[in-house]
Every structure is written in C-alpha cells, then in structure tokens.
Amino acid sequence: MTSRLEKFRTERERLNARVLETATTTTKRFFNLDTNCYRDGALPARTKEMLGLSASLVLRCDDCIAYHVIKCVELGVSEAEIGEIFDVGLIVGGSIVIPHLRRARGLLDELLQENADEPG
Amino acid sequence: MTSRLEKFRTERERLNARVLETATTTTKRFFNLDTNCYRDGALPARTKEMLGLSASLVLRCDDCIAYHVIKCVELGVSEAEIGEIFDVGLIVGGSIVIPHLRRARGLLDELLQENADEPG
Amino acid sequence: MTSRLEKFRTERERLNARVLETATTTTKRFFNLDTNCYRDGALPARTKEMLGLSASLVLRCDDCIAYHVIKCVELGVSEAEIGEIFDVGLIVGGSIVIPHLRRARGLLDELLQENADEPG
Amino acid sequence: MTSRLEKFRTERERLNARVLETATTTTKRFFNLDTNCYRDGALPARTKEMLGLSASLVLRCDDCIAYHVIKCVELGVSEAEIGEIFDVGLIVGGSIVIPHLRRARGLLDELLQENADEPG
Amino acid sequence: MTSRLEKFRTERERLNARVLETATTTTKRFFNLDTNCYRDGALPARTKEMLGLSASLVLRCDDCIAYHVIKCVELGVSEAEIGEIFDVGLIVGGSIVIPHLRRARGLLDELLQENADEPG
Amino acid sequence: MTSRLEKFRTERERLNARVLETATTTTKRFFNLDTNCYRDGALPARTKEMLGLSASLVLRCDDCIAYHVIKCVELGVSEAEIGEIFDVGLIVGGSIVIPHLRRARGLLDELLQENADEPG
Numbered sequence: 001m002t003s004r005l006e007k008f009r010t011e012r013e014r015l016n017a018r019v020l021e022t023a024t025t026t027t028k029r030f031f032n033l034d035t036n037c038y039r040d041g042a043l044p045a046r047t048k049e050m051l052g053l054s055a056s057l058v059l060r061c062d063d064c065i066a067y068h069v070i071k072c073v074e075l076g077v078s079e080a081e082i083g084e085i086f087d088v089g090l091i092v093g094g095s096i097v098i099p100h101l102r103r104a105r106g107l108l109d110e111l112l113q114e115n116a117d118e119p120g
Numbered sequence: 121m122t123s124r125l126e127k128f129r130t131e132r133e134r135l136n137a138r139v140l141e142t143a144t145t146t147t148k149r150f151f152n153l154d155t156n157c158y159r160d161g162a163l164p165a166r167t168k169e170m171l172g173l174s175a176s177l178v179l180r181c182d183d184c185i186a187y188h189v190i191k192c193v194e195l196g197v198s199e200a201e202i203g204e205i206f207d208v209g210l211i212v213g214g215s216i217v218i219p220h221l222r223r224a225r226g227l228l229d230e231l232l233q234e235n236a237d238e239p240g
Numbered sequence: 241m242t243s244r245l246e247k248f249r250t251e252r253e254r255l256n257a258r259v260l261e262t263a264t265t266t267t268k269r270f271f272n273l274d275t276n277c278y279r280d281g282a283l284p285a286r287t288k289e290m291l292g293l294s295a296s297l298v299l300r301c302d303d304c305i306a307y308h309v310i311k312c313v314e315l316g317v318s319e320a321e322i323g324e325i326f327d328v329g330l331i332v333g334g335s336i337v338i339p340h341l342r343r344a345r346g347l348l349d350e351l352l353q354e355n356a357d358e359p360g
Numbered sequence: 361m362t363s364r365l366e367k368f369r370t371e372r373e374r375l376n377a378r379v380l381e382t383a384t385t386t387t388k389r390f391f392n393l394d395t396n397c398y399r400d401g402a403l404p405a406r407t408k409e410m411l412g413l414s415a416s417l418v419l420r421c422d423d424c425i426a427y428h429v430i431k432c433v434e435l436g437v438s439e440a441e442i443g444e445i446f447d448v449g450l451i452v453g454g455s456i457v458i459p460h461l462r463r464a465r466g467l468l469d470e471l472l473q474e475n476a477d478e479p480g
Numbered sequence: 481m482t483s484r485l486e487k488f489r490t491e492r493e494r495l496n497a498r499v500l501e502t503a504t505t506t507t508k509r510f511f512n513l514d515t516n517c518y519r520d521g522a523l524p525a526r527t528k529e530m531l532g533l534s535a536s537l538v539l540r541c542d543d544c545i546a547y548h549v550i551k552c553v554e555l556g557v558s559e560a561e562i563g564e565i566f567d568v569g570l571i572v573g574g575s576i577v578i579p580h581l582r583r584a585r586g587l588l589d590e591l592l593q594e595n596a597d598e599p600g
Numbered sequence: 601m602t603s604r605l606e607k608f609r610t611e612r613e614r615l616n617a618r619v620l621e622t623a624t625t626t627t628k629r630f631f632n633l634d635t636n637c638y639r640d641g642a643l644p645a646r647t648k649e650m651l652g653l654s655a656s657l658v659l660r661c662d663d664c665i666a667y668h669v670i671k672c673v674e675l676g677v678s679e680a681e682i683g684e685i686f687d688v689g690l691i692v693g694g695s696i697v698i699p700h701l702r703r704a705r706g707l708l709d710e711l712l713q714e715n716a717d718e719p720g
Contacts, residue, residue: 002641003451004328006642008468011272011462012408012459012462015462015465015466016462018465019458019461019462019464019465022458023234023443024444024446024447024467024501024521026447026451026513026517027443027447027450027461028446029448029509029513030450030451030455030513033509033510033513033691034455034458034507037506037687037688037691038688040123040126041680041684042678042680042681042683042684043650043681043684043685046651047399047647048684048688050637050643050647050650051650051654051685051688051689052692053454054651054652054654054655055654055655055657055658055688055689055692055693056171056207056456057655058334058336058655058658058659059456059658059659059692059693060181061420061456061459062459063457063458063459064455064458064459064692066541070625078642079142080642081642081643082639083142083144083147083642084144084146084344084394084642084643084648085145085640085643085651086147087123087144087146087147087637088333088637088638088648088652089655090146090147090293090332091146091150091334091335091633091637091654092151092335092336092632092652092659092664093333093334093630093655094298094299094330094331094332094333094336094337095150095154095184095331095332095334095660096175096179096181096184096332096333096334098139098154098183099182099184101139101147101180101715102131102132102135102136102138102232103622105139105142105177106135106138107559109138109676132364140423144641146633146636146637149529149633150633151303151463151627152333153331153629153633154305154358154631156323156626157327157328157453157461157626161320161324161466161624162320162321162323162324163321163324163325165291165545167287167290168324170283170287170290170291171290171291171294171325171328172328172332172356174291174292174294174295175295175297175298175328175329175332175333176332177295177700178295178298178299178574178576179298179332179333180245180421181298184332188572198282200281200282200384201282201283203382203383203384204282204283204288204384204386205283205291205308205388206384206387207277207294207384207386207387208277208278208288208291208295209295209389210272210297210386210390210574211274211277211386211390211574211575211577212292212296212299212304212574212576213573213574213576214297214426214538214570214572214573214574214575214576215297215390215571215572215574216370216416216419216421216538216572216573217574218394218423218424219421219423221377221379221387222371222372222375222378222379222396225377225378225379225382229378234459238307242641244652251582252582255582255583255586256581257580258581258585258586259578259582259585260587262559262563262585263563264563264564264566265399265565266393266396266564266567266571267563267566267570267581268572269389270393270570270571270575271394273386273389273390274575274578274617275472276386277386282382284624294577295576299545299576300661301540301579302579303579303580304575304576310521312578321620323622323623323624323627324516324624324626326624326627327624327626327627330626330627330709331626331630335630335664336655336656336661336664338619338634338663338664339661339664340441340664341619341627342611342612342615342616342618343615344620345618345619345622346615349618350481352703362599393571394571395653397567397571398568398593401560401564402529402558402560402563403563403564405559405566406593407527407530409569410523410527410530411530411533411534411565411568412534412568412572413533414531414532414534415534415535415537415538415568415569415572416534416572418535418538418539418694418696419539419573420571422481438522440521440522441522441523443522444521444522444523444528445523445531447574448517448531448532448535449535450520450529450694451513451514451694451695452532452535452536452539452544452694452695453515453539453693453694453696454690454691454692454693454694454695454696454697455691455692455694456658456692456693456694457694459502459557476582478569479658492702494696495702495703495705495706496702496707498702498705498706499701499705500699501704502679502683503683504683504684504686505686506684506687506691507683507686507687507688507690507701510690510691510695514695514698535696536696541660541696541699542699543698543699544695544696544699545696569713587627
C-alpha cells in the first residue's frame with residue numbers, strides 16, 4: 001500500500017517539475033525566493049521551518065503542513081517541539097485546524113516509522 | 121464500496137485517537153473546550169450545532185461541515201432547516217462555498233439513506 | 241463624541257446608497273438575495289441572524305459582526321445567547337477572532353446602553 | 361484510468377444536479393446569478409473567467425480553479441496568458457497557492473492533451 | 481478635510497519607504513517581483529490590474545483594493561468595467577465582501593471627482 | 601499626539617477587561633489556554649511568540665501582529681530576526697500581507713523609539 005507520505009512526495013515532485021518546465025520568469029523567481037527564504041540567516045533554518053509550519057497550520061494547507069513537518073523532522077525538531085507548534089496553530093487558528101492536525105499526525109507517524117526502519 | 125460517510129467516520133476516529141494519545145495539555149484542553157462549547161446552555165445544543173455548521177461552511181472545511189451536518193441530523197434539525205443553513209453559508213461566503221455544498225449534499229444524502237435503512 | 245455604533249450606521253447607510261445607485265443588475269440582485277436570505281422560513285429570522293453572526297465572527301469581518309449583533313439584539317437574542325454565539329466563533333476560529341470579539345463587545349455595550357436610555 | 365479532469369466533471373455534474381434538486385429558492389437564485397455574472401457585458405466573458413480564476417487561486421479552491429481553467433481554455437485564453445494569471449495568483453496569494461498551482465498545472469496538461477487528441 | 485484617498489496615498493508612501501529602508505533581500509526581491517508581475521506581457525498591464533483587483537476583493541484587503549482601483553482607473557478601465565469586476569468579487573466572495581465594496585465605492589467616487597477637477 | 605502603539609495598548613486593555621467581565625466559562629478558559637500556550641515548554645516562550653507572529657502575519661490580523669511584535673521585542677528577538685519572520689510571512693502569505701507589514705513596521709519603529717527613550 002502506498003503511504004500518504006510517499007504519495008505526497010511523488011505527486012509533489014512530478015507536478016513541481018511540470019510547473020517549473022512551463023513557468024514564467026515571475027513564477028521561477030518566486031520559487032527561488034521561497035527556497036532562499038528558509039536558509040540560515042539571522043534565524044537558523046530550523047526556526048524558519050517552524051515558522052513556516054505555524055503559518056501553514058493556520059492557513060490550513062495540508063500539502064504545506066506536510067512539507068514543513070518533513071523539513072522540521074529533517075532539521076532535528078523533536079516530536080515534543082512539533083507538538084507545541086501544533087498547539088500554537090490550534091490556539092491561533094481554532095478548531096477548524098483540527099482536521100489538518102489529524103492528517104499531520106498521521107503523516108508524522110509515517111515519517112517517524114520510516115526513520116525508525118532505517119538502518120543506523 | 122465504502123461510502124464517503126463511513127470513510128469520514130473511520131479516518132476521523134482513528135486519527136483523533138492518535139492526536140489525543142500524543143497531545144500536549146494545551147491540545148487536550150482545547151479538545152475539551154471544543155466539546156463543551158456545543159453543550160446545552162443559554163442556547164440549546166441544536167442551535168449551537170447549526171452555528172458550527174454555518175461557521176464551517178464559510179471557512180470551507182469539508183471535515184468540519186461533515187461533522188456538524190451529522191450532529192445536526194442527530195439532534196433533529198430537518199432537511200429544510202439544513203437547506204437554509206446552506207443558504208446563509210452560500211450568501212455570506214459566496215460561490216467559493218459551492219464545491220463544499222456539493223460534497224455536503226452528497227454526505228447528507230448518504231446520511232438520510234442510512235437513517236431510512238435502519239429498522240424502526 | 242460620536243459612538244462607534246453611530247459611525248457604523250451613518251457610514252454604512254451613506255455608502256450602501258452609493259453602491260446601489262451605481263450597481264449593476266448582478267449586484268442589485270445579490271443585495272436582494274442577501275436580504276431575503278434572513279427572512280423567516282423553515283428557520284426563524286432570529287436563528288438566521290445568529291447563523292450570520294457566527295459566520296461573520298470566523299470570517300473576522302467587523303462590519304458584518306456589527307450588523308448581525310444589531311439585528312440579533314433587535315430580534316430579542318439575549319446577552320447570554322450572544323455570549324454563546326461568541327463562544328462558538330472563538331472556538332471554531334481561534335484566538336485570531338479575539339480582536340473582533342473585543343470590538344463586538346464594545347459595540348454591544350453601546351447598543352445595550354442605547355436601549356436602556358430609551359423611554360419605555 | 362480515470363483522469364483528474366474526468367473525475368472532476370462527473371462528480372461536479374452529479375452533485376450539482378442533487379444540489380439543485382433539493383435547493384431552496386435562495387440557492388437556485390444564487391446559482392443563476394453566478395452563471396449570469398460571467399456573461400459578456402462591459403467586460404467580455406473571457407476576461408471575466410480570467411477574473412474568476414485569479415479570485416479562485418488566491419482563495420485556494422481546487423474545484424473553482426479547475427472550473428475556471430476549463431472555461432478559460434474553452435474561451436480561447438492561451439497557455440501563456442493562463443501562466444500570467446497563475447503569476448498574479450501566486451504573487452498576491454503567496455507560496456500557499458503553490459499546491460493549487462501544481463494541481464492546476466496537472467489539470468491543464470490533461471485538458472491540452474484532450475484537445476490535441478480531438479480530430480480537427 | 482483629508483480624503484480617504486489622500487490618507488491612503490500618504491500613509492502608503494511613508495510606510496513603504498520605511499519597509500524598504502529596513503527590508504531584507506528577500507523582502508526587496510519580493511517587492512520587485514510584485515511590481516514586475518503587473519507589467520505588459522502575454523496579458524496587458526490593464527488586464528493584470530483587473531486580476532489583482534478581483535483577487536484583492538475576495539481576500540477582503542482594503543488597501544490592496546484601493547491600490548488596484550487606482551491603477552485600473554489610471555490604465556483606463558471604465559467605471560462600467562470596474563462595476564463588473566466588483567460583481568465577480570461579490571459573487572465569488574459573498575456578502576462578506578460588501579463592506580469592502582462600500583469602501584471601494586467611496587474611494588472610486590473620490591478618484592473620479594479628483595479626475596473631473598483636473599484641468600484638461 | 602497619541603501613537604498607534606499607545607492607542608493599541610489602551611483600547612486592547614479596556615476592551616479585554618470588558619470581554620472578561622462578561623465572558624462565559626468557555627471564553628474565560630480559552631483566554632487561559634491562549635496565555636499558557638506561549639509559556640516556556642519544549643520550545644522557549646521566545647520561539648513561540650515568533651510562531652504566533654508568523655501565524656498572525658499570514659492571517660493578516662493587525663492587532664495580533666502588533667501584540668506578537670511587542671512580545672517578541674520584550675523577549676529579546678532582534679530587529680534582524682523580526683525582519684526574517686516578516687520574510688516568512690510575506691513569502692507564505694503573498695503581497696496581500698504587505699499592508700500589514702507596513703503597519704507592523706510603523707509600530708516597530710514606535711516601539712524601538714520608546715525603548716531608546718527610556719533611561720537605562
């Protein structure tokens with residue numbers, strides 16, 4: 001069975017490629033800006049990914065949440081820390097955020113399982 | 121074939137359990153507040169579920185709409201009354217609400233069918 | 241000193257007149273639909289105004305909140321009932337609703353004062 | 361395999377029929393207004409569909425985006441022009457629009473393929 | 481008395497200057513992209529400003545609406561055409577857009593008056 | 601002349617007091633949760649205020665932005681760091697965030713001036 005995580009990654013990669021193949025200069029430049037914006041600066045990349053996750057939660061965008069959860073885990077944000085980012089998203093954005101928290105939890109479970117399965 | 125209604129219920133239950141197993145105190149308390157907020161008070165639970173449905177429609181959250189439609193039907197809100205809650209959601213929120221009305225209609229059809237199939 | 245309530249009413253009336261003077265048929269028809277939508281039907285006007293208030297709170301529109309609070313008070317929704325509509329708006333929409341609750345509270349205070357000042 | 365485009369069309373048609381069968385007068389009138397709003401007027405239908413697409417992008421509604429992309433293509437909006445509507449949506453609405461751009465791109469690819477496959 | 485139009489222009493200019501004086505490279509580049517995005521391309525600047533107006537209406541941002549209304553008038557979009565952009569914004573975004581239409585109408589009145597007062 | 605900062609503080613304090621005087625248990629508990637959510641935990645209060653600011657920017661709520669900017673400055677977030685939180689808000693939320701960035705910049709200028717004026 002294809003996991004939600006795999007499906008997200010494959011679909012995202014395939015369609016991002018198509019978007020960029022067909023993109024205007026404006027869209028290409030925006031994609032660059034978007035990438036650069038999360039690089040280490042006055043704030044470390046790790047904090048910026050947390051900021052991106054908090055913003056994505058309250059805007060209730062599943063794909064953006066998935067993306068930033070994956071990046072947070074990659075950059076060593078702990079499960080307890082992610083739990084508190086979820087808190088801020090929930091308190092700021094209200095119960096309407098809950099369906100997205102549910103799906104984020106499902107994805108985080110897959111992600112932690114995947115990491116646990118990898119040989120050390 | 122699994123109906124949209126069944127899928128919604130199973131997925132919601134499974135992931136809510138995971139969210140609560142892993143939740144911080146803040147998230148747990150918010151879930152309690154969320155539940156208590158729809159209890160009988162100055163306004164009956166029935167009216168509050170209608171308010172929740174109207175809010176969910178304009179925020180365009182399918183899962184929240186599904187949840188409040190189910191609760192409204194449980195608490196005896198008639199199909200004609202639900203139709204007028206849909207009206208308010210549509211007029212306040214505009215044509216962008218229509219795709220959610222479509223899915224809410226599909227779910228309501230399943231729900232009314234399910235109730236009709238139950239022995240009296 | 242001009243109260244927030246008076247300012248809201250004067251500005252709203254003046255500009256609504258201008259909008260309608262210059263409106264297309266589509267806009268005029270939408271305004272009619274909007275008015276008719278809150279008339280007594282399967283649900284009483286009173287309930288529909290509550291639904292409109294709950295939707296306006298989560299969409300965070302001060303003018304719409306002001307309008308529906310005024311209509312709710314006119315149709316006899318009690319202060320305790322309005323308090324519970326605020327609850328639903330706050331729980332569904334999160335802390336981002338609080339600044340609007342503050343202004344709604346200020347307006348409701350003016351409105352109740354105005355009603356108290358009127359000879360019986 | 362059923363394409364995303366076909367699925368969108370079938371589902372939309374089936375459920376729109378159900379919505380209209382069960383609709384209140386308010387909902388029916390709104391659907392009429394919605395249709396009429398995109399007719400030729402001071403602005404041609406073609407421009408209005410572009411306006412609808414730009415609005416749908418920033419509101420991040422996949423079904424509305426799909427609908428207006430299909431209409432734009434039908435009314436002869438070129439791929440380069442659609443690319444610049446995507447630009448406006450992306451710049452106004454930010455990176456949160458990207459997942460919707462991806463899906464819109466996927467759908468546009470299917471649509472252009474479908475048109476290419478049709479005998480002249 | 482300072483008109484709403486003048487106040488908008490002065491405040492916008494003063495604070496944009498401060499934003500740019502203190503801006504990061506990311507913010508500066510975004511401002512450039514934002515400006516370039518509305519230049520003539522496959523679509524003329526005039527159409528793009530209309531797209532920006534439609535997007536701003538449904539996102540209910542008064543300052544963005546004011547900005548694009550001013551640009552539309554500068555680029556020769558007629559009052560009748562603006563009326564139909566307002567239609568699309570109202571139908572897509574619903575009654576929650578009305579307070580913004582009111583303020584946009586007030587601003588458009590000031591703008592047309594200002595143009596009428598200018599020597600030919 | 602009253603600064604925007606002073607006006608924000610006075611208005612906020614006066615109306616928050618009224619909201620709490622008249623609040624239901626649900627509203628009071630939500631206010632408590634909201635306060636507790638930003639306390640030191642797995643993440644320090646400082647990071648949580650940054651998350652709150654990023655969420656407030658993309659939801660485009662001036663009062664929430666003002667509140668979190670003030671808290672960030674109190675907790676020692678530097679101007680350069682705030683600039684990068686603004687970047688994330690701008691990139692995630694798009695040009696529609698710019699009017700709020702302008703007002704946030706104005707408020708931050710007042711705040712830094714106020715701190716500079718204080719005797720050491």
